[in-house]
Amino acid sequence: MKIGIPRAMLYFKNGKFWTTLFDELKIEYILSPETNKEIIDRGSKLAIDEACLPEKVMLGHVEWLIGKCDYIFIPRIEYCEGYEMCTRFLSLPDLIVNTFREKSPKILFYNITKNSRKGEYKAIKKMCKFLGIKRRKAKEAYIVAKQTQGYFEMFRAENQENLLSSSHKNKVLIVAHAYNIGDKYIGGNVLRILKELDCDAIIAEYANAQKCINLSKSVAKTLPWTYNKHLVGAIELYKDRVDGIILLTTFPCGTDSMVNEMVVRKYKDIPIVVLTLDSQDGSAGIETRLESFVDIMNFKKGEM
Amino acid sequence: MESDVYACFPQWANYSCAFRFIFEKGFEVNYLTPPPITKRTLEIGSKISPDYVCAPFKYCMGCYIEALEAGANCLMQIFGACRLNYYGELAEQILRDMGYKFNFFNMANIDFKSPKSILENFKVINPNASLVKIGMALPVTIKIVKTLDKFEDFIRHNVGFEINDGEFDKVYKEFLEKLNKINNKKELKRLNKEYWKKLHQIPINKPDKTIKVGLVGDYYTVQEPFSNYFMEKELAKFGMEIYREMNLTNTIIHSKFKKSLKTGKKYAKHNLGATGNYTVAEAIKFAKAGASGIIQVKSFGCMPEIDTMPILQNVSKDYNIPVLHFSFDSQTSETGVKTRLEAFYDMIEARKHK
Numbered sequence: 001m002k003i004g005i006p007r008a009m010l011y012f013k014n015g016k017f018w019t020t021l022f023d024e025l026k027i028e029y030i031l032s033p034e035t036n037k038e039i040i041d042r043g044s045k046l047a048i049d050e051a052c053l054p055e056k057v058m059l060g061h062v063e064w065l066i067g068k069c070d071y072i073f074i075p076r077i078e079y080c081e082g083y084e085m086c087t088r089f090l091s092l093p094d095l096i097v098n099t100f101r102e103k104s105p106k107i108l109f110y111n112i113t114k115n116s117r118k119g120e121y122k123a124i125k126k127m128c129k130f131l132g133i134k135r136r137k138a139k140e141a142y143i144v145a146k147q148t149q150g151y152f153e154m155f156r157a158e159n160q161e162n163l164l165s166s167s168h169k170n171k172v173l174i175v176a177h178a179y180n181i182g183d184k185y186i187g188g189n190v191l192r193i194l195k196e197l198d199c200d201a202i203i204a205e206y207a208n209a210q211k212c213i214n215l216s217k218s219v220a221k222t223l224p225w226t227y228n229k230h231l232v233g234a235i236e237l238y239k240d241r242v243d244g245i246i247l248l249t250t251f252p253c254g255t256d257s258m259v260n261e262m263v264v265r266k267y268k269d270i271p272i273v274v275l276t277l278d279s280q281d282g283s284a285g286i287e288t289r290l291e292s293f294v295d296i297m298n299f300k301k302g303e304m
Numbered sequence: 305m306e307s308d309v310y311a312c313f314p315q316w317a318n319y320s321c322a323f324r325f326i327f328e329k330g331f332e333v334n335y336l337t338p339p340p341i342t343k344r345t346l347e348i349g350s351k352i353s354p355d356y357v358c359a360p361f362k363y364c365m366g367c368y369i370e371a372l373e374a375g376a377n378c379l380m381q382i383f384g385a386c387r388l389n390y391y392g393e394l395a396e397q398i399l400r401d402m403g404y405k406f407n408f409f410n411m412a413n414i415d416f417k418s419p420k421s422i423l424e425n426f427k428v429i430n431p432n433a434s435l436v437k438i439g440m441a442l443p444v445t446i447k448i449v450k451t452l453d454k455f456e457d458f459i460r461h462n463v464g465f466e467i468n469d470g471e472f473d474k475v476y477k478e479f480l481e482k483l484n485k486i487n488n489k490k491e492l493k494r495l496n497k498e499y500w501k502k503l504h505q506i507p508i509n510k511p512d513k514t515i516k517v518g519l520v521g522d523y524y525t526v527q528e529p530f531s532n533y534f535m536e537k538e539l540a541k542f543g544m545e546i547y548r549e550m551n552l553t554n555t556i557i558h559s560k561f562k563k564s565l566k567t568g569k570k571y572a573k574h575n576l577g578a579t580g581n582y583t584v585a586e587a588i589k590f591a592k593a594g595a596s597g598i599i600q601v602k603s604f605g606c607m608p609e610i611d612t613m614p615i616l617q618n619v620s621k622d623y624n625i626p627v628l629h630f631s632f633d634s635q636t637s638e639t640g641v642k643t644r645l646e647a648f649y650d651m652i653e654a655r656k657h658k
Binding site: 091257262 | 412575605
C-alpha cells in the first residue's frame, strides 16, 4: 500500500508528524513535488473561482497524486489546541471526493471532531485501525511522531530567538499561515526579496503555539480560529524586537480578512504592510512594495 | 418605558418583531427597530469594513451606523460557526475607533456553560436584567419567529399566483405592523388566527402544475431580501412557486442539522461548517420533490458555501436539475441579477417542453 501526501495546506503545519508516523508504521508514502506553475494552474481550473489560493494549490497537488498512490492523505481537523479551525479544514475531504468524483480517488484521513486533548490520538488510533495496524504499534508510532514534531518546532523557535538577539539587520516579522509562508511558490518570493534587501525575516508561525495562543487573548478576546490566534499571539510576543510587520495573506482568505483589520487597528506604532497574493502574481509588484516598506522602517529607525 | 437604553440588532429579514418582544418584555429596555436597509446602508458599511470580508458584515456595519444615528446606544451581535464568530469584536473595535459611544452585547463573549457568565453579559444590556423575566418572554419570542416563518412560507408558495398584484404584500405588511405592538401570547394567538385566515382568503390562480424553484444559500444573504436584490419577488413575477427552508425555525429552534447530515450523506459525510450541510440537504430535498431548478444565493467569499459548490454541481448532474449560483457583494449590479434570472427562467421553460 502506498499513501500520497499532498504538499499543501496542513502539510506545512504537520509535515514532520505525518512523515514520521508513516515511517514508524512502515507504510510507504510519496510526497507531491514543490508547488509549481503547472500545479497552481491545474488547481485553479479545478477549483471554484472564489475559492482561496491554498485550496486551489491543494487541488492541484491532489490531482498530481491521483494514479500514483492507493490512498490520498487528507486529514479532517475541526479543533486544534482547544480552538476551532477555518471551515475549509472541515470540508476538505468531502470537497476533494466531490471535485474528483469521476476519478474516484480513495481518501485516507484521521478525523478530529471533538474539542479535547486526546482528540488527535483517538483520531489517529481510528485511522490505524482502518489500516489494520495493532493498537500498541499505533500508540508507539504516534508518540514518536508527536515528539519529533515537537522537537522540530522547539528547535525552530529557539533558532529564531537566537536570530532575534544576535542580528543587527532590519528584522521583519512575517505573519502568514504555515501553508502560505512554507510554500516556496507562494511565500518564497517574499523571503527572497527580503534577503536581497538585507533584512532578517522572523516568521511568526515558528513561535511556540501554546504561548502565543495565551498571549493572543489580550489582543483579540473572542478570536475563534487556532491558527489566527497563534499568529496574533506571535505579534504580541515579538512586537518590541522587530522593526516592521508584514501581513502576508492569500486572496480571498476568509479568516485573515477580518483578523488583519484587527491587527492593523491594534498595533499603531509599528510599520505594517498587508501583502495579498493570488495565483497570477509576478514578483515585481511585491518587490516595489517591500522596498518602500524597508525605506519606511529605516526612516523610522533613523528618526528615533 | 422608563429605561433609557435603546437596543438594536442589525436588520435581518422581518425578525425585528421578535427581537423587539424579547428586549421590551424580557430585558425591559427600549428596542429600536433598525431603519430599513437602503443603498446608503451598504455604501456606509462597505466603506468602513475590510475589503474582502463577506457582505453580511458590511450590511451589519451599515445598520449599526444608521441605528446609532437614529439614537441606539446598545448594539449587539450573535455568533455562529464561520466568520460570524468574529463579527462582534471587530465591529465593536471599528465603531469605537470611529468615536461612537455605545454598549455592545456580544454573544461570542458568553460562556454558555456558566449561568454566571450569561447573566453578566445580559447585564450589558440592562444592569437590572432578570433571568426570570427573560425566561418568561422567550417562549413568546420563539412563537413569534415561528409565526413569521410560517406566514412567509405560505406567501412564498402563493405570491406568484395572486390575481391582484401586491395583495399578499399589503396584508403581510399590515400583519407586521400589528405584530410589532403585541404584549402577550394571547394577542399573538388572535393575530395569528386572524391573518392566517386573511392570507388564505386572498384570491389566487394557482395551476395544478407549477414551476417550483428552491432557494438555498448562506444564512444572511438568502434570508435578508435586500442582500439578494429581492430575488424572491423577482422569481414570483415569473409565476414560480418558491421554496426555501433556511430560516430561524429550521436552524436554531428546531435544528435540522442531524437530518441534513443524513440526507446529504451520499455527497458529504461530515460537517462542512456553518450552513454547508443545510445547503446540500435542502438542494437534494428540492431535487427529489420535483423542483425545476435550484438557486444558490451566497455572499462573495462565504467560506462554507464555496465548498458546497462542487457538491451542488454533482447533485445537479445526478438529479438532472439546473443549479444557478449567485455571489453577492457590495457591488453586484441589479440588472445583471435580473438578466441572469430571466435566462434561468427561459432555460427552465425550454427544458419543460423538451
